[in-house]
Amino acid sequence: MVTTTTDADGPATLTTNIRLTGATADAHGTGVQTTFVRIGRTLYGKGGQLTSNPNKPWVKYDPAAKNVAAKDPAAMLAGGMLQLLGAQLDQYRIVAGAPYATKFDATPGEPVDGVATTKYTMTVDLPKASAAKAFGHYLTADAVAQSKVTSLAVDIMVDAESLPRTSAYEVDGAKVTGTFGKFGEPVTITAPAAAEIA
Numbered sequence: 001m002v003t004t005t006t007d008a009d010g011p012a013t014l015t016t017n018i019r020l021t022g023a024t025a026d027a028h029g030t031g032v033q034t035t036f037v038r039i040g041r042t043l044y045g046k047g048g049q050l051t052s053n054p055n056k057p058w059v060k061y062d063p064a065a066k067n068v069a070a071k072d073p074a075a076m077l078a079g080g081m082l083q084l085l086g087a088q089l090d091q092y093r094i095v096a097g098a099p100y101a102t103k104f105d106a107t108p109g110e111p112v113d114g115v116a117t118t119k120y121t122m123t124v125d126l127p128k129a130s131a132a133k134a135f136g137h138y139l140t141a142d143a144v145a146q147s148k149v150t151s152l153a154v155d156i157m158v159d160a161e162s163l164p165r166t167s168a169y170e171v172d173g174a175k176v177t178g179t180f181g182k183f184g185e186p187v188t189i190t191a192p193a194a195a196e197i198a
Contacts, residue, residue, distance in 0.1 A: 034047035120157075
């Protein structure tokens with residue numbers, strides 16, 4: 001999946017490979033000078049300002065671990081940054097808002113990569129969808145409550161096999177577009193070597 005977020009600073013693109021395995025979705029994403037990996041609920045990141053050690057370029061955040069992160073301000077900061085940035089790996093979950101739509105329209109869509117589509121426009125009830133954890137870590141109930149935004153208009157292009165091909169919406173003044181593809185292709189997602197984690 002390729003996600004582009006365009007705001008006042010211009011466009012930022014994140015390319016993500018997702019492997020769905022039962023209840024979890026492992027992911028590997030690359031963006032501008034950053035790389036993220038999620039295996040289960042554990043996040044790994046490198047680049048940007050996450051670490052300055054070239055020999056240990058990765059940082060790790062495990063929300064279930066009871067480790068030194070609680071006592072180490074640098075580890076807490078890196079964990080917080082990873083949570084914020086790593087949430088972008090879940091952008092594909094925006095399609096999970098469909099069951100919480102208060103408005104739902106279907107019209108013929110434009111072809112995407114030569115594939116015919118139907119365009120679904122929905123208005124999602126964000127408090128209900130986020131309370132049900134429909135968006136995973138991408139959009140939490142706490143974030144929705146703080147933003148005071150109650151609905152989200154989303155356009156999704158879906159092909160004849162019910163696979164999403166594109167998504168588009170606007171939140172906090174930023175336009176977010178996603179392009180889905182390579183369905184069913186094998187994806188290998190692995191954690192970085194322990195020796196490379198700061």
